[in-house]
Amino acid sequence: xxxxxxxxxxxxSRERPRRWGEGLSLRWRQHAGILGALAxxxxxxxxxxxxxxxxxxxxxxxxxxxxxxxxxxxxxxQTVPVLMAGLDLSVGAVMTLVGCIxxxxxxGSPGEIALGIAACITAGAACGFANGCVVVYGRIQPxxxxxxxxxxxxxxxxxxxxxxxxxxxxDLSWAVTSDLREFAATFDLFDDGEASWLxxxxxxxxxxxxxxxxxxxxxxPFIRSVTGRTVYAIGSSESAAYxxxxxxxxxxxxxxxxxxxxxxxxxxxxxxxxxxxxxxxPQAGAYTLNSIAAVVxxxxxxxxxxxxxxxxxxxxxxxxxxxxxxxxxxxxxxxxPLFEGLVLLAAVSLGGLKLLRLKNKLEVFx
Amino acid sequence: MSRTADMTIxxxxxRLRPDDKxxxxxxxxxxxxxxxxxxxxxxxxxxxxxxxPQYLVQQxxxxxxxxxxxxxxxxxxxxxxxxLSVPWTLTAAAxxxxxxxxxxxxxxxxxxxxxxxxxxxxxxxxLRVPSMIFTLGMNAVMRGLMVAHTGGFAPQTAATDLxxxxxxxxxxxxxxxxxxxxxxxxxxxxxILTCTTLGRSIYAIGNRERAAYLSGIDTNRVILIAFxxxxxxxxxxxxxxxxxxxKAYQGMGDAYLLPAIAAVVxxxxxxxxxxGRYLGTLVGVxxxxxxxSVLSIMQIPEAGRQIIYGCVIISxxxxxxxxxxxxx
Numbered sequence: 001x002x003x004x005x006x007x008x009x010x011x012x013s014r015e016r017p018r019r020w021g022e023g024l025s026l027r028w029r030q031h032a033g034i035l036g037a038l039a040x041x042x043x044x045x046x047x048x049x050x051x052x053x054x055x056x057x058x059x060x061x062x063x064x065x066x067x068x069x070x071x072x073x074x075x076x077x078q079t080v081p082v083l084m085a086g087l088d089l090s091v092g093a094v095m096t097l098v099g100c101i102x103x104x105x106x107x108g109s110p111g112e113i114a115l116g117i118a119a120c121i122t123a124g125a126a127c128g129f130a131n132g133c134v135v136v137y138g139r140i141q142p143x144x145x146x147x148x149x150x151x152x153x154x155x156x157x158x159x160x161x162x163x164x165x166x167x168x169x170x171d172l173s174w175a176v177t178s179d180l181r182e183f184a185a186t187f188d189l190f191d192d193g194e195a196s197w198l199x200x201x202x203x204x205x206x207x208x209x210x211x212x213x214x215x216x217x218x219x220x221p222f223i224r225s226v227t228g229r230t231v232y233a234i235g236s237s238e239s240a241a242y243x244x245x246x247x248x249x250x251x252x253x254x255x256x257x258x259x260x261x262x263x264x265x266x267x268x269x270x271x272x273x274x275x276x277x278x279x280x281x282p283q284a285g286a287y288t289l290n291s292i293a294a295v296v297x298x299x300x301x302x303x304x305x306x307x308x309x310x311x312x313x314x315x316x317x318x319x320x321x322x323x324x325x326x327x328x329x330x331x332x333x334x335x336x337p338l339f340e341g342l343v344l345l346a347a348v349s350l351g352g353l354k355l356l357r358l359k360n361k362l363e364v365f366x
Numbered sequence: 367m368s369r370t371a372d373m374t375i376x377x378x379x380x381r382l383r384p385d386d387k388x389x390x391x392x393x394x395x396x397x398x399x400x401x402x403x404x405x406x407x408x409x410x411x412x413x414x415x416x417x418x419p420q421y422l423v424q425q426x427x428x429x430x431x432x433x434x435x436x437x438x439x440x441x442x443x444x445x446x447x448x449x450l451s452v453p454w455t456l457t458a459a460a461x462x463x464x465x466x467x468x469x470x471x472x473x474x475x476x477x478x479x480x481x482x483x484x485x486x487x488x489x490x491x492x493l494r495v496p497s498m499i500f501t502l503g504m505n506a507v508m509r510g511l512m513v514a515h516t517g518g519f520a521p522q523t524a525a526t527d528l529x530x531x532x533x534x535x536x537x538x539x540x541x542x543x544x545x546x547x548x549x550x551x552x553x554x555x556x557x558i559l560t561c562t563t564l565g566r567s568i569y570a571i572g573n574r575e576r577a578a579y580l581s582g583i584d585t586n587r588v589i590l591i592a593f594x595x596x597x598x599x600x601x602x603x604x605x606x607x608x609x610x611x612x613k614a615y616q617g618m619g620d621a622y623l624l625p626a627i628a629a630v631v632x633x634x635x636x637x638x639x640x641x642g643r644y645l646g647t648l649v650g651v652x653x654x655x656x657x658x659s660v661l662s663i664m665q666i667p668e669a670g671r672q673i674i675y676g677c678v679i680i681s682x683x684x685x686x687x688x689x690x691x692x693x694x
């Protein structure tokens with residue numbers, strides 16, 4: 001844009017302060033969704049903790065973290081296709097399928113358990129990869145392709161677990177669903193969790209650490225790679241991304257595979273948490289639909305191009321905290337779905353306020 | 367960009383027009399299902415009950431509930447939106463219809479559906495909330511309202527005689543009344559889509575809302591009406607379904623959303639909106655209903671049915687539902 005008649009000095013003196021300010025406001029706009037969700041979460045959670053009869057204890061924190069984990073991962077899974085302006089209706093089914101596999105495999109010697117975990121993770125990623133192949137090579141719309149594959153995955157899950165049951169390794173199940181001290185004690189690490197340096201962190205629930213690890217080791221490297229940036233670019237404008245020479249097919253395959261991987265990790269944890277596998281079709285559907293809600297609350301646009309899995313994780317926390325609050329205030333269980341629905345509608349309708357700021361009516365349409 | 371590419375293909379000889387392809391293939395698949403099912407019954411029982419008119423009419427009667435839901439849903443999908451509130455709109459309409467009872471039962475049920483549809487339309491058109499999430503929220507709200515209303519149990523009230531007549535009876539013992547209701551809904555939808563400005567506006571919005579707005583269409587009003595139609599159709603289906611099972615019950619609509627979406631899409635309607643014919647949806651509904659019925663005759667367990675269901679949707683779409691390559 002600067003190939004005009006302005007001398008370089010003038011350009012510089014005019015642009016430098018503006019660029020700094022613009023950068024800040026851009027960053028603010030990019031993260032406004034996440035920050036809003038985070039604020040909502042803190043308000044709701046503080047409210048919950050203040051009104052909880054027993055106050056903030058480690059046990060309650062652990063319990064909350066356990067209840068959040070599976071939904072958080074399924075929501076993170078949902079985020080990746082949504083960033084490409086697609087939708088993955090199979091995340092709940094992949095979670096259920098991997099949970100059923102886990103209920104068969106996660107037992108026995110440490111070696112067998114390690115192999116079992118690897119098999120579960122691979123199965124999740126393979127389901128996602130299959131979705132990606134149908135979308136990329138079959139050129140079928142993601143929403144309808146994943147609707148079909150979710151039926152297939154649920155069918156396989158039903159074959160594996162016609163009735164709820166199975167078992168998982170008890171020590172492992174206990175270790176990943178409690179705090180860091182218990183985790184260390186279970187596996188005889190760090191003086192059974194009594195090492196002095198560990199004490200400041202010993203209260204942290206293991207699920208929260210796992211979430212942080214998954215974000216730092218999988219999500220952050222992914223979005224910093226060319227493939228990850230391409231996912232965002234596809235969401236903004238697929239044809240522009242294509243014209244820029246970005247690897248579109250690779251990005252789509254990777255995005256769906258990552259979604260399958262996240263959903264599979266969620267299913268693995270759910271199996272460890274409940275010590276069983278259950279091919280429950282309504283439950284899978286509920287997780288899929290809640291994941292869409294969590295993605296939206298977490299500030300990711302369903303139109304693609306903006307958002308983050310971290311936001312969706314916070315969105316999942318917001319959804320779960322709402323139901324924690326119901327428990328505290330003894331809202332009749334019958335009224336809970338009504339309030340959940342109203343909160344969801346209110347949250348998304350607030351987005352309608354931005355219409356008031358539009359200068360050009362055409363901006364309303366995509 | 368992808369949609370215009372197909373339009374330019376000119377029909378030559380026996381070559382199918384792109385819009386006819388889904389209808390022809392889906393109809394062919396319906397025949398295939400009947401053949402496979404008949405082969406199975408001939409082999410196991412030595413008879414061919416699937417080819418008897420009673421069986422087919424029975425299937426059409428059962429399919430009319432799904433057909434009415436799919437007709438409404440298709441209008442919304444043609445806009446490029448979706449209505450996920452169908453399950454509990456249907457259930458709420460059924461429960462309210464049986465609760466009101468008397469001569470006002472059917473109007474009450476349809477009015478509930480219409481009301482939910484209007485709220486959906488307001489949220490999607492005027493607040494510009496993505497339809498996927500707004501209708502999902504409305505579904506949760508309706509579920510909450512109905513659970514609170516009934517206490518979580520099946521309501522004790524029964525369907526009125528008129529509702530049962532519409533759903534169960536047969537004129538002259540042959541033609542189900544439900545089928546006639548489906549037929550009337552179908553004619554209405556075809557008329558709206560092909561003969562009115564509303565219908566043309568729906569296709570225009572599905573193709574490019576911005577262009578439709580610039581050509582002077584009040585797009586918000588059209589979206590509102592489309593969602594109202596979808597809600598009313600779900601309400602009508604709920605009223606009929608309550609009549610069929612003589613009462614309303616929790617979760618009676620859960621089995622209708624995904625099959626309805628599948629029927630619309632198998633019928634060749636583009637899930638992104640703007641393209642699709644009602645005839646396709648009609649054949650799609652028949653395909654889904656027959657597939658379910660034949661699979662249960664063949665005593666395939668739930669797991670196998672799910673897998674076959676998924677494979678059928680994918681393979682049908684691989685034949686005629688593929689998008690264009692991205693090329694700038």
